[in-house]
Amino acid sequence: MEIFKIVLLFSILVSLSSMAATTSVVDFCVADFNYPVGPAGYPCRNPANLTVDDFVFSGLGVAGNTSNIFGVGVTSAFDLTFPALNGLGISMSRLDIGVGGVVPIHSHRVSELILVIEGEIIAGFMDSSDKVYYKTLNKGDIMIFPQSLLHFQVNVGKTPALAFVSLNSASPNFQTTTTSLFANDLPTNVIEKITLLDAIQAKKLKRIFGGTN
Amino acid sequence: MEIFKIVLLFSILVSLSSMAATTSVVDFCVADFNYPVGPAGYPCRNPANLTVDDFVFSGLGVAGNTSNIFGVGVTSAFDLTFPALNGLGISMSRLDIGVGGVVPIHSHRVSELILVIEGEIIAGFMDSSDKVYYKTLNKGDIMIFPQSLLHFQVNVGKTPALAFVSLNSASPNFQTTTTSLFANDLPTNVIEKITLLDAIQAKKLKRIFGGTN
Amino acid sequence: MEIFKIVLLFSILVSLSSMAATTSVVDFCVADFNYPVGPAGYPCRNPANLTVDDFVFSGLGVAGNTSNIFGVGVTSAFDLTFPALNGLGISMSRLDIGVGGVVPIHSHRVSELILVIEGEIIAGFMDSSDKVYYKTLNKGDIMIFPQSLLHFQVNVGKTPALAFVSLNSASPNFQTTTTSLFANDLPTNVIEKITLLDAIQAKKLKRIFGGTN
């Protein structure tokens, strides 16, 4: 009877493994950084070499450093830091916002959900007709920032704020408006024309962010 | 000079509003439940009637009730509860897992990121070759559950656990394996054949979940 | 023999029409504005009522009015003005830029190709690492502005410039940075914090664009 069981087991395993042989193994696609990225993400590591640790990321458990001009620490679980996200269309960032700190106005291709864990945050976005939507969020509140629209968060409470944002891309690529304008060599007279800001204002911010011209 | 300013302003506003007249207003698509849903979601409410409150949801700030057989409370911000998510491909749920409680094994079309806020959770998933990946997660850890694969969470700590999950669909539709098998009228002899479970086991679970046949 | 031909023709027509009866007619989806828009666009008009005129748009043949603060006329063939584009993921705008005029810095979800027909234009964009790419374009040049990134055009020639831009969405929704910040009621102190602009600068632009607070 034991022999029967072993034979049965053997035939099952053969049958199942032959079934497996014809199925692809791309349930997921942990990024292999030995190859260049493409429009859909990085090539996948061989699943045979993966362990559960490839699917877990502990970097968001540590507070970000807020000692900078915006008073904000942004710690991100994106494809580059958490390669298991590659190809799966989701990522997360931790926001530590010091008292009076801000996530400066920025945008990205994809939509974002913020979840406030601690603190009191004014969050808002503008739509393409220039209407602004903003509100004070408290612990447990979530707010949606639709794809591609400018948005921001400001800690207006008396304590540091902690929030997490989820985005539906493994590589959302934040574009911060102020640094895009002033942290490079775009000539001041062009900035004046395309923003209607004054040259003196533009030059002041270029000095802060290292922009030239 | 004031007159000049007013005239200037007027011409700008005319110019800008004519520009606006040719741009669509679908930056977002807050669900209008007066129409049936379609493959891409619900039709959109008129943006003119929206306020910031349509983009904020406070329901995840309240602990879910864990007095049920799984010891878990799942509170969800999906299109039906938070209509601003409609069409944006993202949603979030709050998991309150009592001591010894579980999120039973389930699957959904889209990928999920779990973020542990409090407690000690064993989380895991199986891939299509039946390999299982599981690990104990602690506060601040995140783990990815790739699209469509079976996964679960178990509170293995001594205190209630709190976690939030983000999913890249506004309508992810959890399918729980155990209730899919035993909370309906699928005949026991069919269940036996398609699962290899014993009839006595199937009937026991049917009694718990109200399944017939 | 003629009779034979008629019978043959009849049987063919019956056969072909029965074939047609089982095929859907959604080769295209000219927008029906009697219904609300959804995440994928508007419902489709009945193709039986369409003529070739529904697929042709002549509005881009007329120069736009450049008498505004930016010296630019933008005329757009988007879903709202050219309903045949609905659901097809493409649109076009005509840019008339007066001498010294600009298309102010802006962004949109989708990618854009500019084609210069007349004039000399500095065009540029910033990527998410704040690097700026800009160059003077002349007649016949095209330039790509990748999805979601901030970009701009400035007429630096001695004559009015004419260009056409193609975008891969029927509803691209331009978001102009300057008006998003200053043409609404976002409080000046919030603007200061999220942009690092000075209050005096913010208030000056609010006066121009009608912003309050």
Next chain:
Amino acid sequence: MEIFKIVLLFSILVSLSSMAATTSVVDFCVADFNYPVGPAGYPCRNPANLTVDDFVFSGLGVAGNTSNIFGVGVTSAFDLTFPALNGLGISMSRLDIGVGGVVPIHSHRVSELILVIEGEIIAGFMDSSDKVYYKTLNKGDIMIFPQSLLHFQVNVGKTPALAFVSLNSASPNFQTTTTSLFANDLPTNVIEKITLLDAIQAKKLKRIFGGTN
């Protein structure tokens, strides 16, 4: 003890139904033809009114009529005939090809897999560099016709052929080259120019297919 069970059951059902209350019901989207189609398909019927019969289609079990000029019967399970396919991106057609019959050269947006059940069929397609790929298929063979490319099937056996084609759209919309050219009122001199066919040839085919001009 029975009472205990009932109470337990009740609490479970309450718990499960409250869980259900926050999940969307769009696992599928059986087309509701009371509304117009949109770019992503038809709105969905209320799932509460569906039965298994909505998900089963028996129309492909019947041979198509091959008494037409091409000697082919095409029976299709598309969204319009099998509404459960709506939004799911898949469909199927049955091909009955008489002796010497053909599926004339045609194209469609999506890819197609043919499966030969009976008979001997020459099947082929041309790529965009005009290279042709064709081969005789027999029972059990499958062949892929990549999205949008021209392709055809010819019964070259001595018996009627039976095949099934799967396509990855619920509404693939076949465009038959010959009828597109000759079954309408496109003027013969335009046809000559855009195809390089002779007028006499064009007129001959217009007579067969009812084209004018």
Next chain:
Amino acid sequence: MEIFKIVLLFSILVSLSSMAATTSVVDFCVADFNYPVGPAGYPCRNPANLTVDDFVFSGLGVAGNTSNIFGVGVTSAFDLTFPALNGLGISMSRLDIGVGGVVPIHSHRVSELILVIEGEIIAGFMDSSDKVYYKTLNKGDIMIFPQSLLHFQVNVGKTPALAFVSLNSASPNFQTTTTSLFANDLPTNVIEKITLLDAIQAKKLKRIFGGTN
């Protein structure tokens, strides 16, 4: 006159080949297994080296071996076995189901259409609210199994059954519920908690499928 023709031909060929020089050759993307797979599939083989045989697969013409615990033979034309499917979003499998055999309950990311060729099959699926839809299918019937939902097939006839399933992915990755639970080292006590199955039942199935713990 012959010379004229040759010159004409030559100029045409030059013209056409220069046209070809500016068009991409990715009409299709036959998988090149010398490179790792990525989120969108494998890189493409050079089309210059392809013949029609790369687009035809004969493996579904042979009955699968049903000598296993489920009494089923599944033969698949997926990207790994039929590389021409890569990137085209479609695949097909042949199901040979012995008398009393089953395709055990399983799920996959994408939708599936089954076509019954021979035999009598009970097929069914559960939706995310645990409603089950099942019915006996006969020759010529097709049934749709919507994306990601659990489903199964049972041969309830007196003869072997033959069916073909089409799926709208080149790599659909079946996940079989029973083997996902019992063919690995997930501890029995975790299985108990996440399924509510009894330990004795879990251990019995682990013995069959080689699971440990």
Next chain:
Amino acid sequence: MEIFKIVLLFSILVSLSSMAATTSVVDFCVADFNYPVGPAGYPCRNPANLTVDDFVFSGLGVAGNTSNIFGVGVTSAFDLTFPALNGLGISMSRLDIGVGGVVPIHSHRVSELILVIEGEIIAGFMDSSDKVYYKTLNKGDIMIFPQSLLHFQVNVGKTPALAFVSLNSASPNFQTTTTSLFANDLPTNVIEKITLLDAIQAKKLKRIFGGTN
């Protein structure tokens, strides 16, 4: 005070660069032709090596050669000629159509917008029910050709025509009907059957386009 500024600047730069370190650089994906193309396009060049010249293409500024049988010059900015388009889903071609010249009937997967710059062009398309839509276009007119449908353009004016077409793919792959039929070795008797054209007509066009058999 200068020292303070330098320290401030330094801390900002460190903070910003550490922020940059966690963001992906795939704002765009200029094709790297050292690797094979995949279903989503080519792998990306390292953005650090790109300049603005990679994002500008001047090839459309030059008239195409119209000395060929169709009297048309097609110059294309596709991924292969303008690698910055890779992955961005948009491209453009310049059409120079001599007096009496044509863009012969053809199709491609994606939708196309034509913009007439000079001349008088009859443009048209057929839908899948064989209805033809055609009209004379003049300077400034645009017309949409929906995805995958057969379409054409004929210069019916007394001067050369100039137009630009935009397509929503970086690699649209035109398939010209006449050359697909007659510029290869598809046997004449197969062409007869699948098109209903006469053999003599087929052979005449094969001679022109170099087709054999």
